[in-house]
Amino acid sequence: MLVVMQSGATPEQIEAVCDAIRAMGFQPVAMPGAQRTAVGLIGNDRPVDGSPVAGMPGVAEVIRVSQPFKQVSREWRAENTVVEIAPGVAFGGRNVAVIAGPCSVESEAQIIASAHAVRDAGAVALRGGAFKPRSSPYSFQGMGKRGLELLAKARDETGLAIVTEAMDEEGANLVAEYADCIQIGARNMQNFSLLKAVGRMDKPVLLKRGMAATIQELLLAAEYVLAEGNTRVILCERGVRGFDPATRNIFDLSAIPLVHKLSHLPIIADPSHGVGLREHVPSMARASIAAGADGLILEVHPNPDRALSDGAQTLHTEQFARLMHELSTIATAIGREMAHPAGTVAGRAG
Amino acid sequence: MLVVMQSGATPEQIEAVCDAIRAMGFQPVAMPGAQRTAVGLIGNDRPVDGSPVAGMPGVAEVIRVSQPFKQVSREWRAENTVVEIAPGVAFGGRNVAVIAGPCSVESEAQIIASAHAVRDAGAVALRGGAFKPRSSPYSFQGMGKRGLELLAKARDETGLAIVTEAMDEEGANLVAEYADCIQIGARNMQNFSLLKAVGRMDKPVLLKRGMAATIQELLLAAEYVLAEGNTRVILCERGVRGFDPATRNIFDLSAIPLVHKLSHLPIIADPSHGVGLREHVPSMARASIAAGADGLILEVHPNPDRALSDGAQTLHTEQFARLMHELSTIATAIGREMAHPAGTVAGRAG
Amino acid sequence: MLVVMQSGATPEQIEAVCDAIRAMGFQPVAMPGAQRTAVGLIGNDRPVDGSPVAGMPGVAEVIRVSQPFKQVSREWRAENTVVEIAPGVAFGGRNVAVIAGPCSVESEAQIIASAHAVRDAGAVALRGGAFKPRSSPYSFQGMGKRGLELLAKARDETGLAIVTEAMDEEGANLVAEYADCIQIGARNMQNFSLLKAVGRMDKPVLLKRGMAATIQELLLAAEYVLAEGNTRVILCERGVRGFDPATRNIFDLSAIPLVHKLSHLPIIADPSHGVGLREHVPSMARASIAAGADGLILEVHPNPDRALSDGAQTLHTEQFARLMHELSTIATAIGREMAHPAGTVAGRAG
Amino acid sequence: MLVVMQSGATPEQIEAVCDAIRAMGFQPVAMPGAQRTAVGLIGNDRPVDGSPVAGMPGVAEVIRVSQPFKQVSREWRAENTVVEIAPGVAFGGRNVAVIAGPCSVESEAQIIASAHAVRDAGAVALRGGAFKPRSSPYSFQGMGKRGLELLAKARDETGLAIVTEAMDEEGANLVAEYADCIQIGARNMQNFSLLKAVGRMDKPVLLKRGMAATIQELLLAAEYVLAEGNTRVILCERGVRGFDPATRNIFDLSAIPLVHKLSHLPIIADPSHGVGLREHVPSMARASIAAGADGLILEVHPNPDRALSDGAQTLHTEQFARLMHELSTIATAIGREMAHPAGTVAGRAG
Structure with missing residues (x-):
């Protein structure tokens, strides 16, 4: 999951997002850019539901990084199932x-x-x-x-x-x-x-x-x-x-x-x-x-x-x-x- | 239901469609046009499933005329249901x-x-x-x-x-x-x-x-x-x-x-x-x-x-x-x- | 722009993506995750076209972060145009x-x-x-x-x-x-x-x-x-x-x-x-x-x-x-x- | 073109549609059904624009019968163009x-x-x-x-x-x-x-x-x-x-x-x-x-x-x-x- 902040997001809004991510049990990493700050996650070993964060003040977009499926995926099993x-x-x-x-x-x-x-x-x-x-x-x-x-x-x-x-x-x-x-x-x-x-x-x-x-x-x-x-x-x-x-x-x-x-x-x-x-x-x-x-x-x-x-x-x-x-x-x-x-x-x- | 024939449909193809309509229990009415013939139905008091006819030789299109729903329709009940x-x-x-x-x-x-x-x-x-x-x-x-x-x-x-x-x-x-x-x-x-x-x-x-x-x-x-x-x-x-x-x-x-x-x-x-x-x-x-x-x-x-x-x-x-x-x-x-x-x-x- | 690498991407593939980003004139930042590595950009003050990177080996997805429009945006002009x-x-x-x-x-x-x-x-x-x-x-x-x-x-x-x-x-x-x-x-x-x-x-x-x-x-x-x-x-x-x-x-x-x-x-x-x-x-x-x-x-x-x-x-x-x-x-x-x-x-x- | 009337359409409404079709230069043919009346056209040798009729009182639907294209059609030229x-x-x-x-x-x-x-x-x-x-x-x-x-x-x-x-x-x-x-x-x-x-x-x-x-x-x-x-x-x-x-x-x-x-x-x-x-x-x-x-x-x-x-x-x-x-x-x-x-x-x- 990657949280993209609006260009005018305040430090407090960014910190609130980081808090919310911590409350989910993950480690937030803030990445300031020229236009906007993005907040990533480190340490997640399962798909994360980003919808609670999507509506927080200052958040522009939440982007899902991992695939939400597991046992059906090629990463789970490389060879074809017959x-x-x-x-x-x-x-x-x-x-x-x-x-x-x-x-x-x-x-x-x-x-x-x-x-x-x-x-x-x-x-x-x-x-x-x-x-x-x-x-x-x-x-x-x-x-x-x-x-x-x-x-x-x-x-x-x-x-x-x-x-x-x-x-x-x-x-x-x-x-x-x-x-x-x-x-x-x-x-x-x-x-x-x-x-x-x-x-x-x-x-x-x-x-x-x-x-x-x-x-x-x-x-x-x-x-x-x-x-x-x-x-x-x-x-x-x-x-x-x-x-x-x-x-x-x-x-x-x-x-x-x-x-x-x-x-x-x-x-x-x-x-x-x-x-x-x-x-x-x-x-x-x-x-x-x-x-x-x-x-x-x-x-x-x-x-x-x-x-x-x-x-x-x-x-x-x-x-x-x-x-x-x-x-x-x-x-x-x-x-x-x-x-x-x-x-x-x-x-x-x- | 209205069956529109292709412009080059033969009389035999038109008759075959009429037969199929009769086999469904309805009365076919052929309407020759300048370009094409259309075949309508008379006497149906319920929706007709036209799909068997749609694939017959010479048929260009089958058009449904009546609404397929009944008890939910305004024609069934004119006033609003509360x-x-x-x-x-x-x-x-x-x-x-x-x-x-x-x-x-x-x-x-x-x-x-x-x-x-x-x-x-x-x-x-x-x-x-x-x-x-x-x-x-x-x-x-x-x-x-x-x-x-x-x-x-x-x-x-x-x-x-x-x-x-x-x-x-x-x-x-x-x-x-x-x-x-x-x-x-x-x-x-x-x-x-x-x-x-x-x-x-x-x-x-x-x-x-x-x-x-x-x-x-x-x-x-x-x-x-x-x-x-x-x-x-x-x-x-x-x-x-x-x-x-x-x-x-x-x-x-x-x-x-x-x-x-x-x-x-x-x-x-x-x-x-x-x-x-x-x-x-x-x-x-x-x-x-x-x-x-x-x-x-x-x-x-x-x-x-x-x-x-x-x-x-x-x-x-x-x-x-x-x-x-x-x-x-x-x-x-x-x-x-x-x-x-x-x-x-x-x-x-x- | 954020480049999400596949879960099995090699360090060489990640480095190649960083090189390509440098070749575009930006600063890449690799962010390793539990499942995948993502590569972000720092220093861009204009929208970046990520399509050259999207097809590189090991890349799972390229995500656009900034809006691609400029003069029509609220960020460009806050009050309504009449x-x-x-x-x-x-x-x-x-x-x-x-x-x-x-x-x-x-x-x-x-x-x-x-x-x-x-x-x-x-x-x-x-x-x-x-x-x-x-x-x-x-x-x-x-x-x-x-x-x-x-x-x-x-x-x-x-x-x-x-x-x-x-x-x-x-x-x-x-x-x-x-x-x-x-x-x-x-x-x-x-x-x-x-x-x-x-x-x-x-x-x-x-x-x-x-x-x-x-x-x-x-x-x-x-x-x-x-x-x-x-x-x-x-x-x-x-x-x-x-x-x-x-x-x-x-x-x-x-x-x-x-x-x-x-x-x-x-x-x-x-x-x-x-x-x-x-x-x-x-x-x-x-x-x-x-x-x-x-x-x-x-x-x-x-x-x-x-x-x-x-x-x-x-x-x-x-x-x-x-x-x-x-x-x-x-x-x-x-x-x-x-x-x-x-x-x-x-x-x-x- | 086929004009399907609503189930409760009055004879006056049907006649008005026939008039409108005559005003376009065509011959209307009314076909009464068990539920509804449909009005067809005879004598048209070109596509007819039915939109003026579509909004008339008592009209349920206007159905186009002929294809609107001409020189590109197979009926115009049977063999493949190379x-x-x-x-x-x-x-x-x-x-x-x-x-x-x-x-x-x-x-x-x-x-x-x-x-x-x-x-x-x-x-x-x-x-x-x-x-x-x-x-x-x-x-x-x-x-x-x-x-x-x-x-x-x-x-x-x-x-x-x-x-x-x-x-x-x-x-x-x-x-x-x-x-x-x-x-x-x-x-x-x-x-x-x-x-x-x-x-x-x-x-x-x-x-x-x-x-x-x-x-x-x-x-x-x-x-x-x-x-x-x-x-x-x-x-x-x-x-x-x-x-x-x-x-x-x-x-x-x-x-x-x-x-x-x-x-x-x-x-x-x-x-x-x-x-x-x-x-x-x-x-x-x-x-x-x-x-x-x-x-x-x-x-x-x-x-x-x-x-x-x-x-x-x-x-x-x-x-x-x-x-x-x-x-x-x-x-x-x-x-x-x-x-x-x-x-x-x-x-x-x-």
Whole structure:
């Protein structure tokens, strides 16, 4: 922490700031400049909350020097964390893994058909919402527990790992029973009760960036999970709120290298929500891999025009199969490889 | 819903869209234009989800015509809803009511002193967090149940109504036991499980606008509460995320007249979070009243420089007393009046 | 400037940063901390550009300590600057002055009728665009020089001061010939050639905040004008780009107290562009005065439904007259007074 | 244009809207719905400005149906426009072309060294500012005409095409004399006088997206240039203003496929400004190519730590050479090829 004083700050005001810093248990160091005096801290080995000082007379600005996060940081752990959500289905290593499936589980026929289609195209995990956070209470809210049962059935048939969202602690317990990875959606990124709850569980967590969350806030949200003991967290960039109605969100791909620099956790990308328009999903998926994403999560549906939610951004299964080929060439170009579903020829080879 | 076709859309594509609309149970009406054809709907008496159509071949854009919310809308109820959170403490009528107090409950001495100070200055309700949503798991998380007990004690001593935040269903049940109004914070505005939970309770709800929530999303979040049966909802503008680091948020005062136009629910303003700097809170509080806010929620602390959270945006008690005088002249200027705490002379007169 | 080193920075990297600072002509001071070392500067009496250092090995962050602006700052001049654009028409003093009129000059009849109407209601200056910056080249671009002649005629008839926009140096010279104050629009806030050109003229400048400009950038844009010798600059908040389509912009009223704190220049507000919807302009105009704005600029048209531009946000003349009464009570409530047009009874008294 | 009436709109209000539409010269068509009536237009063959209608009594919303741009649209010209700025240096074809060089021209030695370095690594054009738009009037403003002379000298020595910025009409004339392509910077994207000026010139234009410009506004800005007769426009995504201080901007790569869909003009990407941090430029450059960009513009300097501007986001020449190899593999992976400088072996082959 560094406290910058106003240019006309009096010696008494500077001394009062020094006192306040001492009261926090630290050692203040005043540094007089030509225009202003700054007051630094010596001896702190943990982040310091500067807000009590920010409002004191004569203070111009309080500047945070240390990162506020800890266990998620690269300084805490230098090597990449590889999160395995099922045998052979890992995020954060050399392989790029793809999660695909419909926005929502709608019926047994739909989810089973989706699972076969995405597996045949090379996905290693199946997505599909059983509990759906919808802006309107009158929109389809998901099939609930029955949806989880159908996802489990799809895993039995295809061997795909299952990733699905939970919206509260009770739902997270249910999801943990049926699925391989608990997704925390963008709207719940700072639902700290839910983060603590999944932090106490023994299940990997896919944590999506909030609509207007900074990278630091995303990492602090992950820190909530790690602080409770669960270190298997996969982050996900899914677009942030923007001013241009031409796209659903602004897909912020710089999140990928930034997270890789600041943290050891894997990060994947969700181009379906990122751009929100089916025809632009393939180019954004290619860009995500080229930017270094450890995986993708994509919305795919056998018949998107009849989907109960997110139809406009959902790929047809044939589009998805074509896209998987393109992604493979990009992955190779940057020295990585697409993960393959267990039991397939490429999977055996890998 | 209106479906705008691309300029080169074929008759077959237009017919396919008409079919899809019929499959949803509505009557399509094609309207050929000089450049493009548009397809409208006749006979719908409820909002229509256009996303399945948006991705169909030949479709340029899908435009929503009806508002997606219902019970919160002015069309549902023309007159203002007045929400009374305690006898004589009402939001949405002619009077402008002020909720004030510290960011967090820190100790018995602190909350009791705060309660007396804000009541003496004219506040009708006491705020103070017992459960605190903090970006970092290492920041002060609130006193929990003990904090609620101290708030109840402050009410016993001063007669002030109590407003405090809940972060999950369990917490909401506890808050409902001790307080007069359950606050849902900005980070939980789209925590739909929590919204449904408080919708089933018999307690007024103060719902804060999310960091990047549109007015429509704020109203839909309130709709979740009303849809469960609880109609006593007070909305709150508290600033949205912006690009300028000079302020903590952008305080979007246009939310006040917009909500008043679209909805019958009361809306108050939170200039403390809106601007995030103590010295600018008074001008933003005055502006809120002038814009037509039904009340304010303000952070006030006997010693903000030692507050455990939000110190930089918290008013000193003397600043608050001065501000209450200014607010009173603004309220009078627009034909309203400040609400007064029960038992005071002005309160008796009113 | 403060350079924060990474936690593992080597002594050589720290020394290289010190060298680079010396090469800039300053004195480095290394401050070792428990986690990181920071390097400060002593002896600088002007803002320092830290970008060369930001990319050096071992550097985590470069923090700017001094404000980058100079002549516009309160530290440069403690008392308010009062900008008089015509005899008795001043911004920045105790009085609150209103500029009103149509978006564009459309015809002699329209601008003369507008001028009489806004003067009768209490405006002290007439707005009206002769050169119009329009997003599309196919939209009405203004009447050009003929529009300026009509504005001059309206001044002759009513005594109102004239404020109108210039889009380039040539236009600014023309505007200076006919009008009392040159407006620089939001889209040209960082058109530095134009800023320098008006900085060399002997005419007051109304500088509008850019669509996504920070307060610091607004002040630096003004600094361009002052640096050329023209100190008569009035700033204007007109809303910034936001994510909610419910309003045209987000009207950022915190700009008013922020500018008053940082600068001695007057600042007015433009609620017409700020909110973009006629029915919400009055509440935002009231809020602007309550927030401390030194004046307002409002779009008023005798027949807004037939206006060639901005019709939806333009007040009817009767609405404007009503609003002026309301504004007067707000101004009184905060100890100010509305300016009155010269020659009116109130004007004589003032 | 579609006019949506409020649910309680009277027949008189609907008729008044129809009258207003007739007064504009179009044919209104009223479409009564279950909740509301909508009024459409038939017979318009050009974009309609709906703002006069938007404020009429009973009107809920005015929706624009046609795109407001014309000559830049894909509907105007179906095939890609290829813009050649010098013999063999083209944007918009199968090849991906790279413009590279320092932020500013600083000296003869610096620009000549830069030119050789970027040409050796495979760039086909040299960038370097002679006129610099800087937020502060006290920052380095560029070498002006002398800078242009040095750029011309660098072209003579290396054969690279020259791309450099103009800030006003006079500067554009000078730039046109010395350079191959006139750059219009983000801050001038809506400087319509400048756009018209370069529209009248016979020189290619590189038009950068404004800080908070929508894609539609970017295309309309290009329309200003085409409307004056100059069809050789290259668009450029360079990041938009965001809320996260972790990056200088949000690099909005979805602009690439969006522009390709809506327009026939080429679009390139500027990852240096997009992310603003040297270490993240390579991943964003790779992502740009994968997203389909027709080229890149990159900041490269022989000694970025001593650069007079933008040092923190500028690549070292060795980093740039490495990056060019990576980009080549990405281009191949999506079926494109990097353009090669004239006279090199690959260039001859191509």
